[in-house]
Amino acid sequence: MKIATYNVNGINGHLSVLLKWLEESAPDIVCLQELKAPQDNFPHEAISSAGYNAVWNGQKQWNGVAILAKGMEIQEVGRILPGDPEDMQSRYLEALVGGIVVACIYLPNGNPAPGPKLDYKMRWMERLSARAKVLLEHKVPVAIAGDFNAIPTELDVYKPEKYKEDALFCIEVREAFRSLVNQGWTDSIRSLYPDETIYTFWDYFRSAYSRNAGMRIDHFLLSPELAGRLQSGGVDKDVRGWEKTSDHAPVWIQIA
């Protein structure tokens, strides 16, 4: 079973790229982030015609996450990350699909840092850690997948020294990410490729993609029950080079 995560940066604006990638890559389960579409403007007919069921948590203008599945029922578990009834941003969607609990996340960016946006990000990471701990205790196959907006280590960004103060790489975000993983999760791509430089995002600016000035911020965290089934994984880097494309590339893993 192939599971993918892809920050589409506007599902309607980049729909043709998404559909082309779905056809070429043929993932069984897909987590999407940054739909940038209100709930009633999700392109469900196009997604359905491509062969995918879908559940989505949309929002006007910003954010928005979705889970797609090919030929499988998607049983929604929830669309609220517990811990803050004031949080109205559509950044979380949890579903049971193919015998796996899939949590699709779009973690807040946090910039400019320091400031209220970083504060919100840190609180969101605390809430995610709390939910992740509960999911681990269930001792079932779980994948937390999505745009974490977190660069785990210096190996994961083209110029670490430039990002020391950035909300994606500052020490408190790195420590929060490491603390989350240390609950017992497996960072899939890093576990498959312990020493390689692998990026999932390249800025639109400054020819970042052609310079390979990227960062690894889209991740798959697997519970022990699922990590043992991890066979392979990678980044569909070429998709980032397509016309009218997202600034992220799709990331995928193959599960036995």
Place this chain on the structure above:
DNA sequence: ATGCCGTGGAAACCACGA
């Protein structure tokens, strides 16, 4: 050193992204 690009919604500019 810098949103230089790109999206969506509102309004012909704005907020936001990483």
